[in-house]
Every structure is written in structure tokens, then in C-alpha cells.
Amino acid sequence: MSEAFAIGMDVGGTHTKIGLVSSAGRLLGYQSIPSDLGGEDAAPFLERTMRIMAGYLQAQPAQGLGIALCSLVNAEHTGSLLSVNAPALNGLNLKQIYEERFGLPVQVMNDVNAYALAEYHFGAGRGARRLLCLGLGTGLAIAVILDGRLVETWGGIVADAGRIILDPNAEVRCKGGVRGSAEALCGSAAIERLGRAAYQREVITAHEIIQAAREGRDLQARQVMAEVGGHAGHLLAILAPVYFPQRIIITGGTSEAGEALLEATRGRFASLIGEYMQELTYLESGERHRVEIVKGELGPEAAMIGCAYQLRMHDQ
Numbered sequence: 583m584s585e586a587f588a589i590g591m592d593v594g595g596t597h598t599k600i601g602l603v604s605s606a607g608r609l610l611g612y613q614s615i616p617s618d619l620g621g622e623d624a625a626p627f628l629e630r631t632m633r634i635m636a637g638y639l640q641a642q643p644a645q646g647l648g649i650a651l652c653s654l655v656n657a658e659h660t661g662s663l664l665s666v667n668a669p670a671l672n673g674l675n676l677k678q679i680y681e682e683r684f685g686l687p688v689q690v691m692n693d694v695n696a697y698a699l700a701e702y703h704f705g706a707g708r709g710a711r712r713l714l715c716l717g718l719g720t721g722l723a724i725a726v727i728l729d730g731r732l733v734e735t736w737g738g739i740v741a742d743a744g745r746i747i748l749d750p751n752a753e754v755r756c757k758g759g760v761r762g763s764a765e766a767l768c769g770s771a772a773i774e775r776l777g778r779a780a781y782q783r784e785v786i787t788a789h790e791i792i793q794a795a796r797e798g799r800d801l802q803a804r805q806v807m808a809e810v811g812g813h814a815g816h817l818l819a820i821l822a823p824v825y826f827p828q829r830i831i832i833t834g835g836t837s838e839a840g841e842a843l844l845e846a847t848r849g850r851f852a853s854l855i856g857e858y859m860q861e862l863t864y865l866e867s868g869e870r871h872r873v874e875i876v877k878g879e880l881g882p883e884a885a886m887i888g889c890a891y892q893l894r895m896h897d898q
Contacts, residue, residue: 587642588893589635590886592650592693593617595667595720596770598627599883600634602642603890607704609883610642619668627670632683639684646687647680648889650696652721655738659690663737666757667721689893692738693717696888697833697878698725699732703891705879706831714827715878716743716818718810718836718843721757722765726825733825740825744769748816767813770836776806792835795842807839808846815850822855822873826862833878840877848875 586605591598594617601612613634619627635647653665653672660677662668677688698715701707707715713727722744726733733740744765745758752762756769766772770788777786780802794803818830837843856872864870878884 587644588646588648588890589638589644590648590650590696590888590890591631591635592696592883592885592889593619593652593668593671594693595619595652595665598631599886600631600638601883601886602638602644603648603887607700607887607891609887612883612886617668619665619670621670624670624674628679632680635680635684644686646689646893647684648696648886648891648893649676649680649688649690650693650885650889651676651690652693652719652723654736654742655690655692659738661690687893689889691889691892692723692725693885693889694723694725694833695732695734695739696885696892698727698831698888699891700880700884700888701831701833701878702727702730704887705884706876707829710827710829712826712828714818714821714825714830716814716830716832717834718768718814718832719834719882720770722768722817724821726827741821743817743821746817746820748813748820764813764817768810768817768836772813773806773810773836776809777802780806788836792839795839798842804842807842810836811843811846812850814843815847815852816854818847818851818875819854822851822859827873828863829874829876831876831878833880833882833884835882837877838882844875844877851875 590603591600598617599614602610653662656663660675662671680688694717707713715725717723724743726740745760746764749762754766755761756763756765773788777791795807860870
């Protein structure tokens with residue numbers, strides 16, 4: 583049977599990626615553009631994305647369009663209910679806008695749900711009955727898959743984990759205005775704030791720090807990512823007795839820091855709740871083992887794959 587194709591679009595707070603995805607989960611290529619959705623006018627964004635999509639569709643017929651949003655999703659799954667990182671999309675019926683433009687079915691979902699679906703079916707989540715996915719980038723979000731199904735409570739997500747307060751005494755706030763929240767301490771703005779202090783520089787990007795930590799070429803970058811990883815481990819220790827994950831996947835652009843981030847995350851998680859979670863694994867399986875905390879296998883492009891896969895599943 584020949585492969586079918588869909589277009590996947592991952593709308594992030596900083597960049598938006600648009601790619602062509604096969605039904606086997608292969609990303610055949612993609613383009614990245616600045617999101618520029620911090621204001622009120624989404625028209626330039628819509629025009630740019632439609633131009634890119636039209637180019638893909640001219641070269642390869644597709645079954646539909648999957649859209650992953652860095653936001654709470656409305657009950658009808660037609661668009662963003664609330665996005666603190668891309669507010670220009672709030673209230674727009676994206677499903678209708680793109681369906682009218684291209685005459686193809688459109689599926690809208692939360693971006694970390696898309697990450698989780700991609701990893702569950704094609705990446706690091708394969709074989710896990712209960713999977714928790716932590717997406718780290720401009721913002722912070724989680725997704726949970728239980729027995730192959732996404733768990734959603736409200737807003738198209740399982741929980742707004744970015745607003746969980748990790749340090750009520752912290753001075754920093756996330757874009758949602760919550761002081762000491764997980765997003766305020768782990769998001770890209772936090773990485774840049776820590777980087778400015780560590781390097782004594784006025785301007786430094788999260789991307790620079792993440793890349794330097796991955797390559798292991800300077801101590802400051804590793805220390806910054808270790809601090810972020812410690813906060814991430816604290817968050818996961820809060821979430822573990824809520825969702826009882828067998829495996830935890832860390833995805834998103836920040837995960838590209840690699841072991842500098844993961845070692846700190848695992849260490850903090852183990853120190854806070856590791857032994858208790860091992861006791862639970864013994865009750866379930868008769869063997870004690872740690873909750874796995876691993877990096878996603880599919881990289882920052884996974885959300886394009888996941889939202890395209892969700893479109894295919896939605897139509898079956």
C-alpha cells in the first residue's frame with residue numbers, strides 16, 4: 583500500500599514549523615518561520631503559512647492539515663481558547679479558515695499532545711502503557727497517554743502544568759502572570775535570564791545556551807541547564823503521583839540540551855519521589871525499577887508528525 587501524506591503545522595511561541603508528513607510518521611521536509619503572534623493581528627501569519635502549505639500541496643497531494651498550537655484549545659477543537667505565547671490566535675476559527683482556503687479536512691490540537699502522539703507511536707514512547715510527555719521550549723506543557731489514548735480534561739489538554747507553582751517566593755512570573763510557576767522557572771525566558779547572569783552579558787539567547795550545553799563546551803551553559811533541569815525534576819515529582827507514568831519523555835527545543843538537562847532532572851526527581859515510585863512499580867509488576875526519564879527520539883519536529891497522525895486517526 584502506498585503512503586498517504588498530510589501537512590503538519592507546529593505553532594510555537596517563537597517559531598512555526600510546517601512540514602509534509604507520511605502516514606508512516608516520516609517527516610519529508612519542513613520550513614520554519616518566525617511566529618510573530620505576540621500582538622493582535624494574525625493576518626500576516628495566516629498569509630505566510632498558507633503560502634508555504636500551497637507550495638507543498640502543489641508538489642504532493644495531501645489528505646488534510648494538522649495544526650498543533652501552543653495553547654489551550656477550545657471545546658470544538660477549532661482553534662486557540664487561550665495562548666499566552668501566541669495571543670494573536672486567540673478566538674480564531676483556524677479549522678474553518680484553513681478548510682475554506684484549501685478544501686481539505688483540518689484537525690486542531692495542543693502542541694504537546696502532538697509531541698506525545700508522535701513519540702508514542704513512532705519514538706521513545708513505544709511500549710509504554712502510561713506515558714507522560716513534558717514539552718519544554720518557549721513555554722512548558724504536558725501531555726498524558728493512557729492505553730493509546732490522549733487524556734484531556736479541559737482546554738484540549740490534561741493540565742496546565744506551566745502554571746504549577748514550584749517556588750512561591752520567586753520574583754519571576756510566567757506570561758500568564760503566575761509567580762514562581764514551572765514555566766517561569768523552566769521556559770526559554772528563564773534560560774536567558776540565568777544566562778545573562780552567568781555570562782554577564784546584556785543579550786544571550788536560549789538557543790545559544792542550549793547548544794553550548796549540548797556540545798559540552800562551557801561550564802556556564804551546563805550550570806544553567808542543570809538549574810532548569812532541577813526545576814523540571816521538581817515538577818515531574820509533583821506530577822508523578824497524579825498520573826503514575828511508566829515512562830516520562832522530555833521533548834521540545836530545550837530538550838536538545840541533552841544530558842546537561844536530563845541528568846539534573848533525573849537527579850531531582852529521584853531525590854524527591856524516586857523511592858516511592860519504585861515501590862509502586864513493585865506493586866504493579868513484582869519488580870522494582872525506576873520511572874524512565876528520557877529524551878524524545880523525534881526531536882523538536884515531532885509535533886508536526888503528531889498532529890498529522892491525529893488527523894489521520896480522527897478521520898478513521
